[in-house]
Amino acid sequence: MTDLRTENEKRREAKFNRICNRYLAMVSSPEYARYSPSRLMTGIAKEEGCTMQNVKNILIQNGIYTPKK
Secondary structure (H helix, E strand, O other): OOOOOOHHHHHHHHHHHHHHHHHHHHHHOHHHOOOOHHHHHHHHHHHHOOOHHHHHHHHHHOOOOOOOO
């Protein structure tokens, strides 16, 4: 099949996948067990060059993180 996505859409999907995979790896690692989810998101945001809120929204949209209410 032909991929009809634009280059921006491909880069965006790759970035979202990196963020999700990095968060899942950090959450499951005993090395990061003492850190809160928001602290992990802040670290990922610094690595990716975006905001913590952006990382949080990506994780929520992909069903990886559910915020406490």
